[in-house]
Amino acid sequence: MTRILTTSQYLDTPRPNLQWLVHEQIPNPGIVLLEGPPKSGKSFLAIDLARSVAQGVPFLGWVTQKSRTLYLQFDTSELIWRQRLEKMVSLGVDLSGENFLTIHPDDVKHPLNLLNYQHVAWLHNVIESANPNLTIIDVFRETHNADENDSTEMKIVGDVLVNLFKGRSLVLVHHSKKIYDTGEAIDPATVSRGSSYLTGKVDSLWLLYRNRLYIQGRTSERQEIRLVQGPSGLWEKVDFSSPEKTLTP
Numbered sequence: 001m002t003r004i005l006t007t008s009q010y011l012d013t014p015r016p017n018l019q020w021l022v023h024e025q026i027p028n029p030g031i032v033l034l035e036g037p038p039k040s041g042k043s044f045l046a047i048d049l050a051r052s053v054a055q056g057v058p059f060l061g062w063v064t065q066k067s068r069t070l071y072l073q074f075d076t077s078e079l080i081w082r083q084r085l086e087k088m089v090s091l092g093v094d095l096s097g098e099n100f101l102t103i104h105p106d107d108v109k110h111p112l113n114l115l116n117y118q119h120v121a122w123l124h125n126v127i128e129s130a131n132p133n134l135t136i137i138d139v140f141r142e143t144h145n146a147d148e149n150d151s152t153e154m155k156i157v158g159d160v161l162v163n164l165f166k167g168r169s170l171v172l173v174h175h176s177k178k179i180y181d182t183g184e185a186i187d188p189a190t191v192s193r194g195s196s197y198l199t200g201k202v203d204s205l206w207l208l209y210r211n212r213l214y215i216q217g218r219t220s221e222r223q224e225i226r227l228v229q230g231p232s233g234l235w236e237k238v239d240f241s242s243p244e245k246t247l248t249p
Contacts, residue, residue, distance in 0.1 A: 016050030016058070016247050021053050021169050023063040024220050028133055028169045031161075032217075033140075035176040035192055041213060042118035042173050044233040045208055046136050047088070047095075049171065049215045053134050054100035060213075060225065060237055067133035070101045070126075074112060074142035075173075078105050091232040101130050114144045114160045124164060135165060138173040158201050172202070179209060186223075208226070 005013065021028045036042045036226055044224055052059035056066025113119050127135070129164065137143060146153035161170065176191045198211045199205060200236035204217025208227075213235075215223040226238040 016168065019065055020063075021065050021067055022049070022059055025062055025204065025215070026134070026171070027219060028065070028067070028236045029167050030169050030203040030219070031165075031167070031201065032169075032171045032204045032206060033174055033192065033196055033198060034171055034206045034208065035174040035188065037176055037179060038221045040208050040210075041229055041233065041235065042208050043073075043075070043138055044082075044229070045138045045213070045235050046138055046173050047085075048234045050134070050136050051093075051095055051097075051100055055094070055097050060227075060235070065133075068099045068100065068101065068131060070130045070132035070135045072103065072108075072126075072135065072137045074108070074110055074137070075139040088232045088234070093232050093234060101132065110142070112143045114157050115146060115225065118122060120160060120164070127168075132168060134171065136170045136171045136173065140172040140174045148198075151195040151197040158197065174198075176209070185215055188214050206232065214247075 017028070019028050020026065026032055027075050034042055034046060039178060049059055050071045051057075053064045053067050054069040056064055058064060076084070085095060107121050107143065112123070114123070118129040142150065144157045146157050148154060172234045174192055177193045179186070186207065186209065188205040189196070191209075192199045192205065202217070204215060204219050207214040207216075211227050211229070213223075213227055215225070227235040228238050229235050
């Protein structure tokens with residue numbers, strides 16, 4: 001039987017599992033699209049997000065809710081990925097903790113195709129085993145064989161993800177289109193690659209471009225945040241009171 005509620009009853013209905021993983025930026029459940037040109041530093045931002053939520057420490061100054069976090073990396077070769085993480089640790093980045101999870105390299109299914117039932121079953125088992133509140137998929141294009149410009153095919157992929165991550169949060173790292181500087185404000189939705197279905201589906205769009213993070217979504221007003229990338233690769237908000245922190249070229 002379907003329960004019909006008044007607005008007051010709806011607002012009074014206990015929903016203890018609803019929370020902000022990153023305050024007013026990433027709801028749980030919810031979907032965020034983190035996009036940017038190749039080699040723009042998206043993965044470093046995603047790693048920092050994952051470790052911050054896993055450890056319950058601030059991310060770019062925002063309060064996080066300590067939660068189990070699963071990082072699924074499909075974009076970079078294992079050797080380069082390991083070297084990247086080892087360098088970060090050697091420079092003092094804390095990637096430890098029982099909440100920061102990944103998959104054994106021999107058990108990663110790659111290529112992954114979410115239009116394949118067996119591949120969906122594999123990912124379902126991964127999610128059930130890890131039981132994460134937040135999952136980061138890096139990069140989204142490596143998870144399906146659909147035509148990313150076809151809204152019908154992308155809806156199928158989107159429906160699969162929604163069912164797989166029901167009640168959880170998901171961040172999809174995604175390549176943007178080539179961005180041309182016109183002197184006008186950048187709209188993350190217009191530079192997203194592929195069908196507009198994806199940008200319409202997610203709760204928030206994050207665009208990392210030339211040391212700025214542009215955020216547009218349902219969870220907050222449009223934001224433009226200046227960042228600086230440190231030697232470890234991690235990003236920080238620019239602190240104008242500290243002259244030694246300057247924007248990288």
